[in-house]
Amino acid sequence: MRVAVIAGSISGGFRIAREIECLPGVEVFVLACSVGKRSRLLRWTREVLSALKSFKWVTLAARVYGYARRGRLIILHHPLDDATSIERVRSLQCDVGLHAANVIYREPVISAFRLGILNAHIGILPKYRGRCVAEWSILQGEPTGVTVFFIDPGIDTGARIVLREFIPSNGWRNVRALKNMLFRCDARLYRKALEALMSAEFSLESNDISKGQRYYVMSRLFTKVVNKILATTHIVAG
Amino acid sequence: MDLETVLSRPVQLDCCEGILRGALLTRRAELRKSWRRFISPECLASLGALAKEVETLLSGEDAFRDWRFAGAFGWMDCDASFADNLRAIALAHNFEHRPSDAAPAQLCLGAFNRLPRDERTEFLYDRYRCPLNIGLPSETDVAEELLRQLMVPDRGKLEAGTEFDAEMVLLKLNLVGVRAMVTRDLRYLDALNYFYELPRRSLMRMRSNPRLHSFWMCIYSQLLSTPGWQKCALR
Numbered sequence: 001m002r003v004a005v006i007a008g009s010i011s012g013g014f015r016i017a018r019e020i021e022c023l024p025g026v027e028v029f030v031l032a033c034s035v036g037k038r039s040r041l042l043r044w045t046r047e048v049l050s051a052l053k054s055f056k057w058v059t060l061a062a063r064v065y066g067y068a069r070r071g072r073l074i075i076l077h078h079p080l081d082d083a084t085s086i087e088r089v090r091s092l093q094c095d096v097g098l099h100a101a102n103v104i105y106r107e108p109v110i111s112a113f114r115l116g117i118l119n120a121h122i123g124i125l126p127k128y129r130g131r132c133v134a135e136w137s138i139l140q141g142e143p144t145g146v147t148v149f150f151i152d153p154g155i156d157t158g159a160r161i162v163l164r165e166f167i168p169s170n171g172w173r174n175v176r177a178l179k180n181m182l183f184r185c186d187a188r189l190y191r192k193a194l195e196a197l198m199s200a201e202f203s204l205e206s207n208d209i210s211k212g213q214r215y216y217v218m219s220r221l222f223t224k225v226v227n228k229i230l231a232t233t234h235i236v237a238g
Numbered sequence: 239m240d241l242e243t244v245l246s247r248p249v250q251l252d253c254c255e256g257i258l259r260g261a262l263l264t265r266r267a268e269l270r271k272s273w274r275r276f277i278s279p280e281c282l283a284s285l286g287a288l289a290k291e292v293e294t295l296l297s298g299e300d301a302f303r304d305w306r307f308a309g310a311f312g313w314m315d316c317d318a319s320f321a322d323n324l325r326a327i328a329l330a331h332n333f334e335h336r337p338s339d340a341a342p343a344q345l346c347l348g349a350f351n352r353l354p355r356d357e358r359t360e361f362l363y364d365r366y367r368c369p370l371n372i373g374l375p376s377e378t379d380v381a382e383e384l385l386r387q388l389m390v391p392d393r394g395k396l397e398a399g400t401e402f403d404a405e406m407v408l409l410k411l412n413l414v415g416v417r418a419m420v421t422r423d424l425r426y427l428d429a430l431n432y433f434y435e436l437p438r439r440s441l442m443r444m445r446s447n448p449r450l451h452s453f454w455m456c457i458y459s460q461l462l463s464t465p466g467w468q469k470c471a472l473r
Contacts, residue, residue, distance in 0.1 A: 139424065141254055141468065214382070216389035219431035221265055222424075228257045 001198060002094040004029040006080070006117065008101035010073070011050045014063055016100050019187035023194055029092055030067055032075045033085075033101045040077075081106045089113075096197070098190050099151065107153055116150040116160070118193055120186035122179060124164060125149060126212040129156035134169070134179055135226045136215045144169045144178070146185050148193040149207055155214060161205040162193040174227045255468045263300070265431070266462035270297055273455055276441055281448040291329050292452045300463035303330040305419045308370040313341035316368040321449065324369050324412060327419070328453035330460055335368050345380050355403065362409055372413045373420025381417045381426075384410045388429050396433075396440040404443055408450035415457035422467055430458045 003026055007013030013030035021028045034043065051057045067073035074092070076085045080103050089097075089112040097117035099105070110117055123133025125147040137144045145166040152158040167185065172178035196202045218226070273296040274282075282289045295301060305327070308314070315338040316323050326333035342365060353361060366372050372381055388410050395402040411433060418426035433441070433454075444451045 136425075139254070139258070139468075213425065214386070215425060216385070216429070217393075217432070219428050220435050221261055221431045222428050225254075225258050225261045228261075229254050232253055232257070 001025055001096065001194065002027045002029070002092065003096045003098060003194065004031050004074075004089070004092060004094040004113070005098045006031045006033060006101050006103075008033060008103070009050050010047055010064060010075075011053075011060060012100055014060060014067075016098055016187045016190060017067075018063075020098075020191050020194060023191060023198075025198060026194060027072075029072045029074060029094065031089065031092075031097075032073070033080050033103055034076055034078060079103075080109055085109075086112055096194065100186065105151055105153065110151065110153070115197070116158075118148055118162065118190060119151045119156075119158070120189050121147045121149065121156055122182040122185075123147065123156075123215075124166070125156060125161055126207045126209055128215060129209065129212055130215040132218040132223075133215050134182055135175055135218050135223060138169055138226050138229055139222060144182065146182055146189055148189050157207070157209050159207050161207050162196055163189065164205075165189060165192075169230060170233050172230055174230055175223060178230065255466075258468055259465060262462045262464075262467070265434075266300060266459065269434075269455075269459055269462065273297070273459075275438065276455060277448070277452055278445060281445045281451065284448045285452060288325065288449070288452070292456060295329055295456050296459055301330050302460040302463040303327075303332070303419075304464075305370055305373070305416075306422065309373045309375070309420045311337065311370075311374075313338040313371055313374065313376075314368045318367075320363045320367045320369065323367065324416075324453055325449075327369055327416060328412075328456035328460075330456075335370065341376065344376065347379055347383050350380070350383075355406065359406060359409060362413065366413060369413065369416045370420060372417045377417075381414070385414055385417075385426060385429055388414060389432070393432065393436075396436050399440065402443070404446045405450065408444055408447050408454060411454040412450060412457060415454055415461060418461055419457065419464075422464075424467055427461050427467070430454070430461060434458060 003020060005013045005016045005020075005028065007016070007030060010030065010032045013032055017028045017030050020026055051060050064073060074088060076088065078085045080086075080089075080101070086108050089109065093114075094112075095114045097113040099117055099119040105117055121133070122144075123129070123137060124143065124145050127142070128137055134144050143166045145164060147164045148162045149156075150158045150160040150162070165185070167182060169178050172181060277292070277296075282293065285292060314335040316333065316335045318333065323333050323335075345365070350358065350361065371377060388407070392402060392407050392410070396407075411430065414426050414429050417423065418430070
């Protein structure tokens with residue numbers, strides 16, 4: 001299976017690549033995208049800073065060199081939905097893309113991957129679509145977790161769910177810490193999702209959007225409420 | 239971890255209900271003191287006879303009217319205009335409404351969004367002459383679209399300080415607020431929370447329509463005073 005990590009930064013891409021490259025039968029590519037309207041100088045400054053921040057920049061540099069030498073590190077200089085970028089992505093003939101960039105995917109990009117692009121959404125689908133879903137789950141007394149599904153151009157409406165993992169919010173002091181932890185589950189869950197996709201007895205689950213709602217950015221008032229709930233349950237759990 | 243394991247350690251719901259209620263009442267107390275910063279004396283004066291009632295509702299004791307019954311009713315008709323009915327709801331008064339013989343046809347969202355601005359506004363005023371109808375299950379698609387528009391493009395324009403259609407935004411805020419009153423859906427209440435928290439310079443531009451501006455503040459005030467949000471959300 002040919003898999004491309006679609007990343008907003010090289011170090012971000014390698015964080016996920018490292019987790020999945022050990023899977024037998026998986027060939028990994030890292031696609032470093034140009035996110036937003038950043039200048040080249042800004043983009044590369046950020047890349048260097050984020051590499052240095054990892055404190056493992058020597059290892060990272062060695063990995064970058066290894067991937068680049070084998071043609072597995074692709075740096076896109078144009079936005080992802082630009083025709084030249086799409087052509088480059090198509091030429092890789094990947095089966096699956098792994099979302100790790102802050103970009104919106106349009107149909108031509110999605111269809112450049114044989115099976116599609118996987119997203120690790122930090123909420124339980126189909127119930128919680130959209131933004132701040134971890135917070136909304138807590139506010140409504142429901143379990144938190146991550147859903148890995150194949151995206152479509154809509155907001156968390158892709159019809160095929162690969163896996164869902166319930167991850168309790170107990171023990172996390174505030175929303176920021178909880179969300180950081182949930183976001184950091186992406187590499188592990190992408191690995192699990194790829195393993196599932198490659199297994200013979202696997203079947204996809206349907207993301208029936210009529211069973212859920214779309215959520216939006218949460219107000220400061222409700223975020224405070226969620227932080228208080230987390231602090232309370234943190235004490236209870238402790 | 240499976241669902242069963244997670245649910246065996248449920249979040250303490252009673253405690254959550256208490257925290258939420260406390261936060262809403264604190265915001266209500268804040269609004270009681272701060273509403274004059276949103277509704278200027280000129281804005282209040284332009285309301286005429288209404289000014290006193292708006293002032294009483296916003297500065298007075300916590301007041302709200304329970305409109306949940308309307309969600310279980312069918313379509314309702316009114317003789318009074320949208321503005322009069324919205325005023326009654328905003329000021330926690332009752333108003334005359336009766337079951338309708340025939341509900342209007344289901345709205346096609348695509349066609350609605352393609353209407354020119356004035357026709358869209360007119361359409362909303364006309365369809366929701368009895369504003370409680372926005373709380374009906376049959377109106378879910380329209381209400382969701384209004385919520386989406388408020389929380390995505392309109393919010394974006396207000397936060398960026400770019401031009402926005404104040405009357406349309408106010409109309410949507412009022413309808414979304416009424417939907418929250420009928421359905422007790424926390425997402426609809428939170429849209430009003432979010433707009434209340436926007437930088438004041440953004441909200442100042444909404445003074446161009448003092449009536450709709452005061453009404454959404456009054457509806458918001460009632461929503462903050464309403465108990466039992468979480469129990470309703472979990473039903």
